[in-house]
Amino acid sequence: MGNIGILIDVQDGQVKETNYGVVTAAASGAGEKIALVVSDNAVDCKDALQKYGVTKVVHVTADTPVDSDPEAQGKAIAEAIKNFDITTLVGLSTAKGKDQMARAAAELDAPAILDVMALDINAKTVTKSHFSGKTYASIGLTGDVVVIGIRMNAVEAIEAGGDATAESFQASVGGAGRVTITEIKKVESKTVDLTEAKIIITGGRSLESADNFAILRECAEVVGAAVGASRAAVDSGYAPHAMQVGQTGKTVSPNLYIGCGISGALQHFAGMKTSKVIVGINIDKDAPIFSNCDYGVLGDLFEVVPALTKAFKEKLG
Amino acid sequence: MKVYVCIKHVPNTAAKITLEGSTAYDESVKFVVNPYDEFAVEEGLKLADGDEVILVCVGKETAVSTMRSALAMGASRGLLVTVGEQFISSGVAAQAIVKAIQADGEPGIVLCGKQSVDSEGMQTHYRIAKGLGLPVVSEVAAMAIADGKATIERELEGGSREVISVALPVVIGCTKGLNEPRYPKLPDILKAKKKEIKQIPLSDLGIDAAGKTAVTNLESAPERGAAKMITGDAQSMANELVDLLINEAKVL
Known part of the structure; x- marks a missing residue:
């Protein structure tokens, strides 16, 4: 019986809270729960990870710098999997996490299912969206090593207590890879990132301009929400593609999703239907979103959203 | 540059998926080129610079219709590895694509x-790259090629991008x-009907259709039903x- 590896998503030398849900997902599995922290520099995260059930924290480096070398990251993870007798690797389905898991899985010819919504760590079965969230598929994985990527916020983190040991592991990856990250273009933004936000407020084409998104941002700021947009709003030039929720945009699972002037097309639902609670604000009583959401507010978003901002301030402030 | 573009035959994103039995669905809906693969076809046409753009697809024989759509965009010809199942594991699909490409020619990209x-x-x-011994970059939102090198922008969370350099x-x-x-x-659609699509049964490539992942059940995603208005x-x-979100839904 092997161990469970938990691939930690390190961003700018930090371990974000979204990782802890992945630890919880792994905690009920058999064997050691080994966190793999792939980074050139050590990351102080043992105290936080052991609280959720990690039993060993491994700082993974390679015989070449890894931070700017995605191929070295994939190979180092594959080497760590072999070295620590890991038979199931779980990780977070962020852009970086998906890339690392797909590289490691390809390296080991191991099966991988990414962006799962639920999993049974011992049975090696997962539940995953198919057809853009229209159906849920149950999938079984077989093999000496299996890789499972978990959608952000899909598993709620639960503290489990316990102590972890710490060690480091330098993988031999056979020199520098062929893919080099030369620069990271950061979008400096005060707003919360869509895929990890607990609350998301999105606007559709009926916002009528990029400037009008300001009313959503004001509301979002009060509750620490992220602001998103529908494809129609993005295609009209009111918001960048990075803000798009839906089929060809981001898939999100917040606790609360508030769609403002969103009609509720299938392709939009594809990106947000696993939200815990969905609110639709629309002036059209026949908008499709009202037939597939939790709360519907029938009104003009230009009046309702500022009123909502005020209500949030008064009732939560 | 000889370009290979991998495309998949998928139900139109607006199609209703009606399940039949535990893992099948009504396939009489409209099928299309997988939307992300359309970006691949377009990029291939731009990069080929007069050289061939070869489509590679793993799918049922019905995928010929989807390949015709991509040929109508301007691709030169197609290779279709035929399988009996709609869901095959990505490891098997990648092996099929790798073998089909290797038997056909040397990819420039x-x-x-x-x-x-x-x-x-x-x-x-990722698995195709491993099989071909090539580097791979995904989530590519911008790309420029010069002197045998690609400079790529890869999309991350929150609109940030990684700039990546990789040799072709x-x-x-x-x-x-x-x-x-x-x-x-219309003339391109007519022309596409005459373009070659070579069909290769998966078994001819010596690949076992059984992979290491298996879909055991499909179910419709639960609907929320009508909103509380x-x-x-x-x-x-x-x-x-706000009162309902605090007291009833308990999400604030």
Whole structure:
């Protein structure tokens, strides 16, 4: 019986809270729960990870710098999997996490299912969206090593207590890879990132301009929400593609999703239907979103959203 | 540059998926080129510079219709590895694509969509790269090629991007923003009917269709049903909503 590896998503030398849900997902599995922290520099995260059930924290480096070398990251993870007798690797389905898991899985010819919504760590079965969230598929994985990527916020983190040991592991990856990250273009933004936000407020084409998104941002700021947009709003030039929720945009699972002037097309639902609670604000009583959401507010978003901002301030402030 | 573009035959994103039995669905809906693969086809047409753009697809024989759509965009010809199942594991699909490409020619670049919209695997291109011994970059939203090198922008969370340098040949997973896929014109659609699509049964490639992942059940995603409607003037609706979110839904 092997161990469970938990691939930690390190961003700018930090371990974000979204990782802890992945630890919880792994905690009920058999064997050691080994966190793999792939980074050139050590990351102080043992105290936080052991609280959720990690039993060993491994700082993974390679015989070449890894931070700017995605191929070295994939190979180092594959080497760590072999070295620590890991038979199931779980990780977070962020852009970086998906890339690392797909590289490691390809390296080991191991099966991988990414962006799962639920999993049974011992049975090696997962539940995953198919057809853009229209159906849920149950999938079984077989093999000496299996890789499972978990959608952000899909598993709620639960503290489990316990102590972890710490060690480091330098993988031999056979020199520098062929893919080099030369620069990271950061979008400096005060707003919360869509895929990890607990609350998301999105606007559709009926916002009528990029400037009008300001009313959503004001509301979002009060509750620490992220602001998103529908494809129609993005295609009209009111918001960048990075803000798009839906089929060809981001898939999100917040606790609360508030769609403002969103009609509720299938392709939009594809990106947000696993939200815990969905609110639709629309002036059209026949908008499709009202037939597939939790709360519907029938009104003009230009009046309702500022009123909502005020209500949030008064009732939560 | 000889370009290989991997495409998948998938139900139109607006199609209703009606399940039949535990893992099948009504396939009489309209099928299309996987939307992310359209970016790959468009990019391939731009990069080929007069050289061939060869489509590679793993699918049922019905995938010929989808390959015709991509041929109508301007691709030269197609290779279709035929399988009996709609859902095959990405490891098997990748092996089939690798063997089909290797038997056909030397790729200058291999372009794929970053994921399919039916099984949403997000990894076949990584396995293709491993099989071909090439580097791979996914979530590619911008790309420029000069002096045998690609400078790539890869999309991260929150709109940030990684700038990546990689030598050709390379396998690319394309995403939205890379380009605007063209709409075929009628003469191109007619021309596409005469283009070659070579069908290769999976078994002829010596590949076992059974992979290491298996879909054991499909079910329709639960619907929420009609909303609890809130009406009135703006401020009273807003107040009522916030109260419901705090006390009933307990999400604030």
